[in-house]
Amino acid sequence: MKAVVFHGNDDLRFESVPRPRIINAGDALVRVTTSTICASDIHIKYHGETMGVKPGNIIGHEFVGIVEQVGEQVSNFIPGERVAVACAFSCGECFYCRKGFPSQCPQGSVFGGSGKLDNRGAHAEFVRVPFASRVMHRIPDTLSDEDVLFVGDILSTGYYGAERGEVKAGDTVVVIGSGPVGMCAMISARLFGAEQIIAVDPDNYRLSVALKQGIANKVINPQTDSPLKAIQKLTEGRGADVVIEAVGSKTSFEAAFSYIRPAGTVSLLGVYTKGVDFPLNQYWRRNLAVKMGLVEVTHLDLLLELIKDEQINTNFLISHVLPFSEIMQGYEMFEKRVDNALKIVLKGGE
Structure with missing residues (x-):
């Protein structure tokens, strides 16, 4: 599959990498249907080494997709369902998760934002989602990918x-x-x-x-x-x-x-x-x-409901839509604010 890979500060490459697979029973495999570029991705581009990102990491963390496969412990999702995914994952059981601060979970991280090479980000065609039962959120049928794309992060x-x-x-x-x-x-x-x-x-x-x-x-x-x-x-x-x-x-x-x-x-x-x-x-x-501090992504269900009830609409933030194959052009447009770029949306993969 294709993905954006960090090779060091100011060295991002769009290249072929192995497709991820389920490692743990709580994982899911998600096919990314829509993603976007975040200012944090630009921070990683230039400061990734000091942020703990290692060469070989796939970056990106703001995305929605379709469940392809689930581990044996994931009982609340089935393949084929559309999901919004929190930008960070956590175990839900440790001291910090129970205190309401999952961002500090020892087993957690932001997608693509740590030094763990098996923590691959969302600027790829497929993503492994750890702790999928708590990290993924079902998208209401009445809402499009674009309607809910930003609930997981911004x-x-x-x-x-x-x-x-x-x-x-x-x-x-x-x-x-x-x-x-x-x-x-x-x-x-x-x-x-x-x-x-x-x-x-x-x-x-x-x-x-x-x-x-x-x-x-x-x-x-x-x-x-x-x-x-x-x-x-x-x-x-x-x-x-x-x-x-x-x-x-x-x-x-x-x-x-x-x-x-x-x-x-x-x-x-x-x-x-x-x-x-x-x-x-x-x-x-x-x-x-x-x-x-880092966002605690604990309100996705509430935000999805508010979007469904038309109390929130963030679609105006979408200034440009590109195919996933043009993501590196999207990075340049976003970073340089070409044509008043706000959010660059990437569509599809395979």
């Missing part, structure tokens, strides 16, 4: 950011970054009852999408306006109740703490590949809550 991540930010009815929420994750955070903040959502991003096109889709009430480009002044004006000088940071840079990190009001909550979703300085002496007396 929609779950955006929802997690709003949940960890403890967004409440009437809140003012600032979202730093209007990429796909940031927009999913805006969608989710609205679900939690946010009254005012302010998007901050230097890309005017992405800001216009957030306004057009009604997921932001106000947009600010920091290259032309002062977000801090605007946020203070919109909040009677207090600052935002919640700031969701969805970029992962030194600048966005510092901005998050300047936009938040005393006793507010900062929710960090961005992937940080470098350290940042945190001036604790400036912030400790402000009674801030700071939440951060």
Whole structure:
């Protein structure tokens, strides 16, 4: 089969690899019908070695597909069923899984995002899914692949950011970054009852999408306006109740703490590949809550139901559709934002 293989930093290759097979009784084999490229894949492309990704790893983690085969312990799925798959897998039984933090499961990982060579990612024609009974989620017949493609990662991540930010009815929420994750955070903040959502991003096109889709009430480009002044004006000088940071840079990190009001909550979703300085002496007396970390993909069934009930629609994020054979072109388009690329969708395999 064909797959995108990591061979070292800045060295991804689309090449032929052996088709995966079931290894453990809890595994399933899924034929990937639709996948997409995530900003985390770009991080791996350039920083994979420091992230623990080894040469030979197939990358990619955001996908849906059809069950081809199941292990003998997988009793709740049968071949032929369409499934959305969480971007990370976990055992469900360890200390961390039972505490509600499956991202810390010793047996778990993000698909294609670890040094385990048998943990192969979704930018391939077939994927082995460990702990399939808990990681796979049946797709309602009324929904297309595109309708549910993002539940396994960016929609779950955006929802997690709003949940960890403890967004409440009437809140003012600032979202730093209007990429796909940031927009999913805006969608989710609205679900939690946010009254005012302010998007901050230097890309005017992405800001216009957030306004057009009604997921932001106000947009600010920091290259032309002062977000801090605007946020203070919109909040009677207090600052935002919640700031969701969805970029992962030194600048966005510092901005998050300047936009938040005393006793507010900062929710960090961005992937940080470098350290940042945190001036604790400036912030400790402000009674801030700071939440951060890898998404806990524990709400897929809820999100699928909300999509089915038309309370969530993320199809507007799909800017380009390519055959899987053109995935490397898709990587270039996504990374360079060619033609205002938001999400590049890859269709089919074999």
